[in-house]
Amino acid sequence: MPLLWTAIRLPCLPLEALSPSATEPSAAFERKGNRRLVVCCNKPAEASGVVSGMTLSAATALCPGLREHERRPAAERAALGALSAAAYQVTDQVSVQPTAPQSSAHTVWLEVANSLRMFQGLDALLAKLNSALDRLGYSYILGIAPTLEGASLLASADQPFATDRQQFLVAARRLPLSLLGMKEETTEALRGCGMRTVGEVLALPHSEFAMRFGQDATDYLGRLIGRLPDVRRFYKPPDKYRRYFEFEGELESTGALLFPLRRMLVEFQEYLIARDTGVREFQLELEHADAPSTTVAVGMSAPSRDAAHLLVLLRERMERAPMPGPVRALTLAASRFAAPRVQQRELFVTRTKEDEEWSSVIDRLTARLGAEAVKGLGLADDYRPEKSWCQVPVGSESKIVLQKSRPLWLLPEPRPLVGIPRCVTGPERMEGGWWDGLDVARDYYLAKAKDGARLWVYRDRNTGGWFLQGLWS
Amino acid sequence: MQAAAFQNPSLIRGVWRGRERAIQTTEPTGWTALNSHLPGDGWPVGSVTELICDRTGIGEFGLLMPLVARLTNAGKRVAFVAPPYLPYAHGLAGHGVKLGRVVLLSPESPDEALWAAEQTLRSSSFGLVAVWPKAVSDRDLRRLQLAAETGGAVAVLYRPRSAASQHSTAALRIAVSSSEMGLKLEILKNRGGSPSELSLPLLNDSTRFRKTGAGWA
Numbered sequence: 001m002p003l004l005w006t007a008i009r010l011p012c013l014p015l016e017a018l019s020p021s022a023t024e025p026s027a028a029f030e031r032k033g034n035r036r037l038v039v040c041c042n043k044p045a046e047a048s049g050v051v052s053g054m055t056l057s058a059a060t061a062l063c064p065g066l067r068e069h070e071r072r073p074a075a076e077r078a079a080l081g082a083l084s085a086a087a088y089q090v091t092d093q094v095s096v097q098p099t100a101p102q103s104s105a106h107t108v109w110l111e112v113a114n115s116l117r118m119f120q121g122l123d124a125l126l127a128k129l130n131s132a133l134d135r136l137g138y139s140y141i142l143g144i145a146p147t148l149e150g151a152s153l154l155a156s157a158d159q160p161f162a163t164d165r166q167q168f169l170v171a172a173r174r175l176p177l178s179l180l181g182m183k184e185e186t187t188e189a190l191r192g193c194g195m196r197t198v199g200e201v202l203a204l205p206h207s208e209f210a211m212r213f214g215q216d217a218t219d220y221l222g223r224l225i226g227r228l229p230d231v232r233r234f235y236k237p238p239d240k241y242r243r244y245f246e247f248e249g250e251l252e253s254t255g256a257l258l259f260p261l262r263r264m265l266v267e268f269q270e271y272l273i274a275r276d277t278g279v280r281e282f283q284l285e286l287e288h289a290d291a292p293s294t295t296v297a298v299g300m301s302a303p304s305r306d307a308a309h310l311l312v313l314l315r316e317r318m319e320r321a322p323m324p325g326p327v328r329a330l331t332l333a334a335s336r337f338a339a340p341r342v343q344q345r346e347l348f349v350t351r352t353k354e355d356e357e358w359s360s361v362i363d364r365l366t367a368r369l370g371a372e373a374v375k376g377l378g379l380a381d382d383y384r385p386e387k388s389w390c391q392v393p394v395g396s397e398s399k400i401v402l403q404k405s406r407p408l409w410l411l412p413e414p415r416p417l418v419g420i421p422r423c424v425t426g427p428e429r430m431e432g433g434w435w436d437g438l439d440v441a442r443d444y445y446l447a448k449a450k451d452g453a454r455l456w457v458y459r460d461r462n463t464g465g466w467f468l469q470g471l472w473s
Numbered sequence: 474m475q476a477a478a479f480q481n482p483s484l485i486r487g488v489w490r491g492r493e494r495a496i497q498t499t500e501p502t503g504w505t506a507l508n509s510h511l512p513g514d515g516w517p518v519g520s521v522t523e524l525i526c527d528r529t530g531i532g533e534f535g536l537l538m539p540l541v542a543r544l545t546n547a548g549k550r551v552a553f554v555a556p557p558y559l560p561y562a563h564g565l566a567g568h569g570v571k572l573g574r575v576v577l578l579s580p581e582s583p584d585e586a587l588w589a590a591e592q593t594l595r596s597s598s599f600g601l602v603a604v605w606p607k608a609v610s611d612r613d614l615r616r617l618q619l620a621a622e623t624g625g626a627v628a629v630l631y632r633p634r635s636a637a638s639q640h641s642t643a644a645l646r647i648a649v650s651s652s653e654m655g656l657k658l659e660i661l662k663n664r665g666g667s668p669s670e671l672s673l674p675l676l677n678d679s680t681r682f683r684k685t686g687a688g689w690a
Contacts, residue, residue, distance in 0.1 A: 354598070358550070361596035365578060365589055373579045377562040377572045389562035397573035398562070408534045408568075410561035452651025453530035470561060471530025 004113040004122075004163060007143040007151035008087065008133065010106045012040045014071040016138050017079040018248065019260055026067040029056045039071055040105075069248065076106065078243060079138065082267035083108050084235040086132035088274035090125050091115040095148075095232040107155070109148050109232070122163065132273070135266050145172075148232070149224040153179055153198070165226060172224075173199030180224075186217045237275045241282075241334045243267060250289055250326035254318055257286075257327060262311055264332050269307040278303030278340030284314060287329040294323060298367060301394065302359035303338040309360055316367035362394055383432055384440050385410060385469055407456040407470040414458070414467040421447035421457050421466060430458070446472065497644070497665055500600070500627050503539020504673055507658065511645070512665035516540060516627045520644035521618050525661070527634045529557050531651040536673075537629060538568040540601060545571035549600030552576045552593045555586035556605050583607035587617075594620035594628050603629040611640065618642050637661060 010016075015028035020042065027041035027050055036056040048063035060066050080096045087094045093111040112125055119125035126142070133140055143155025145168045154162060157175050162168035175198045177190055190213070195201055201209075202225065210218040222228035243264055251257055261284075272278055280303050286294045296317045304310065366374045378392035389410070392398070426445030442458040449455055456470035499515030501508055508514040516522055526533045534556075541551050551574060553560055562572055578593070580586040583606065590604040594617060602621075606613070609632065621628035630643070637648060646662040656673040663669070 357596060358598040361592055361598050362576075365592060369578065369580050369585060369589060373581065375577045375579070377560065377565065377575050377577055379562050379566065379572070385561075385563075389559070391577070394576050395573055397571070398566075404567070406561055406563035406567055407530075408538070408561055408564040409530060409556075409558040410564070411558055449530075451528050451531075453528050454532075455530065470564075471558065473530050473532055473534035 001113055002146055002164070003111055004116070005145055005148045005151040006110050006112050006126075006129070007145075007148070007155040008083065008108040008110075009141045009143065009152065009155035010083070010108070010138055011141065012042065012139045013076055013079055013106045014039045015042060015069060017075040018069045018072065019245075019263060020069055021067060024067050025050070025063050025065060026069060027056070027059055028069045028071045029059075030071050041066075072246075074244075075246070078245075080106060080108065081235075082136060082243075082270060083133070083138065085237055085267070085271040085274040086136055087129065088235060088237060089132050089270070090119070090129050092234070093232075094235040096235060097233050105156070107152055109151065111148075122161075132270055136270060137263065137266075147224060147226045148230045149181060149220065150226070152181065153224065169202075169225070173197060173202065177201050180220070182213075182217045182220055186213050189213065237271060239335075241268065241271055241279075241332070243332045244329065245331075246329040247327070250328050252326045254315070254323070257318075257330070258315075260330065261314065262307070264330065265307040265310050265314070268310070268332060268334070269305050272305035272337070275337070276339065277337040278305040279310070279334050280336040280338050282310070282332065282334035284318075285331040285333070286323060286327045287331070288323070288325040289328050291324040294321065296321060299371070300359065301362045301366070302355065303340040304359070304363075305340055309363070312360075313363050313367040316364060320368060320370075383430055384438070385430075386413070387438075407454075408473040409471040411469055411471075414469045417457060417466040417468050419466075421445070421449075421455060421468075423447045423457070424454075427459075444469075498625075500540055500544070502536075503543065504536075506671055506673060510660055510666065510669050510671055511663065516629070517644045517664070518627055519622050519625045520664075521614065521621055521628045521630055521642070522645040522647070523630045523632050523636070523641060523643045524647055524649050525632050525634060525637050526649040528651070531649070532656040532673075533631065533649045534560075535568075536649065536656065537601070537603060538565075538570070540627065541565070541575075542569035542571075544600035545574035547600075548574070550574050550576060550598055551601045552578060552599050552603070554578045554590045554593065554602065554604040555580055555583075555607075556603075587613050591616055591620045593624075594626055595623045597624045597626075599624065599626045601627045601629065603631070605631045609636070611642075614642055 015026060018028065020026040023044065025042065025045035025048060027045050028039045029036045030039050038050060038052050038054050038056060038059050040052050041050045045063055045066055050059045050063050050066065056068060084094050084096055087108050087110045091110045091112050091114065095109045115125055116122060119128065141155050141158050143151045143153065143159065144161035144163065145151040145154050146165050150168050150172065153172060153175065156179050159171050162171050177195060177198055178187055180187065180198060180201065190201060202221065219228060223230050245260055245264055281297065281299045284296045296314065298313045298317055362374065374394060375391040376394045376396055378390045378396060379398040380388050380390045382388045423445035424447060427443035430440060430442045430444060432440060441461040443461060444456065444458045447455040447457045454472035455468055456472060457466055457468050459466050497513040498518040499511065499513035500518055501515040524533055544551055546569065555578065560577065565575065566572055578589045580589050586606055590602060590606065593599050593602045609630065617628065617630070641662070643662065644664040648659040648661055650657045652672060654672040654674065658671050658673065660669050
């Protein structure tokens, strides 16, 4: 089966990976010797005339308020990981291995020929890919061609898609040769021979081209037109999720954390969709400049992969645990996953919606009130009242045999009574507990208080003292 | 047109006519005597009911048990928010309540209790939310009422006698006290119905208790 490659070209990743301001003109730069060169910039900076390759001093001269961000390879790698997860949603053949050494733009490639059948065509596949990429919010340009290098070439020229070799060659021939992924000196040499377009280069006799321009350039052209195979290492979503995000400054308030958090959770969501799973538990570690890090752990009643829901839970937890100081970096980590019940969606629409609503409210309550404040009631196999019930996770059903007539209210602990209560019915004798040292020998009665309350009291047969243990109601 | 409207006020939109009862969805209380006093023959759904009583253990909680049992057995969920004591699992189960459908919320502070009440009421996951708040301001009441409208549950607020004089947006307010007969209910406010009084027989779990003798029953 012929291959079909999609290239996602990310012209602005070095800047976008640093989560810059959307409205202020910003640029990412890198150091080359003593010089600081602009790698890429956002739209407002572009509008002032900033272009990649110029020195940072030139850029600030053009655009006085320019925010400068030094590019950080680690942040770019992490962003590529998130983008790979998004691409993994449409195919398991995703690669980020760089090819052309001199290119500063990042690209994610995916081979989609095998997935076309599943999506019943390229349009549906691209729709899914586009929506995943749009959620992540990076700027990108797609290119599609039968070869990986071909897809890159079309993406860098922002050319229409070519789904077969013929279409590709027609589209590629017209492009300037500077777009080819070859070393700069090779491109210069070709120009020196009077060549301008990709088509002219491709028309050169193969063996002579190799002799004159070297093996690397020849191999590249071979891969470009599909004469040589492209062997790739493919991305595989990691078993454990860990995403580190370092701020350039320090963030003072939870409000300021919201934007990066939302973005991290969307990335996390895309990772979960790629793995077709949901998360049961995750942690956010907040790194402070002058205090030990804070960890916020969030557990869920049902696995989820909805970024908005995860954000709500996280916010509830963070509001409960005030931060000891400004935040320098965030780490989002998760290792407990389980498939959420979304496969049933088409079949049992209402059921799933109810379930979602239910787990969302229980999670919200647990996040804010703490797990110990959100409980179900269970029966325990013990005759002593204080041991005959237990708190269980919400929703668990007990299978213990029911005891006879019992009051509706139980005091947390039996309360000693002054005087002898006015007993109406009883006694019911209760003995036991020798097995765990909490011996009881009690006679239980229903007593009536002056104000009408009906009390569940007992007389301790060892001491003769009276105690209140519950209230009928 | 105007003349016609005078003859037949129902032609004018927005004219409220007292005799027309708002269509109120209800859940039967399980007490025939009580149902007959309530418009729609039951607890109002989607609006707040206040049970006003000063004493715990007179039957004020048992009053809800027929509803709790019916809802939980029908697969619906019930939340108890900040109750004064532990709802005793064996006692509830003795009333036929399915415990797996009961959620007990024990927030640490009164504010969190109100927050939890609002969340559960709003969520549409519960058939009944019973709340024992410490203090409720007019604003809290309005919020709870709004949440109840959104979620569509029976919303029961237990409030002290002192709150009886406070203005309330609740659809139904019943003062609960104990009497020789059992439980005395004074319906103070009854939207779509009228104030009245009634007695319910003692909600007697205790009759199942043996009257005499000693030892194991």
